[in-house]
Amino acid sequence: MVRELTRNRKEKMVDKLEFHGVLQKNLLELAPDFCCYREKEHPIPDV
DSSP: OHHHHHHHHHTTSSOHHHHHHHHHHHHHHHGGGGTOOOOSOOOOTTO
């Protein structure tokens, strides 16, 4: 899943914005498997 996405990005088959969105979606789906809290975006103060 992630390897194929990364390979496609390296081969320029996927643009940066699409890559970000798909990777973010995949990580959100995996989070519960690793007992992690899922949140799409996390605010960083003073940045």
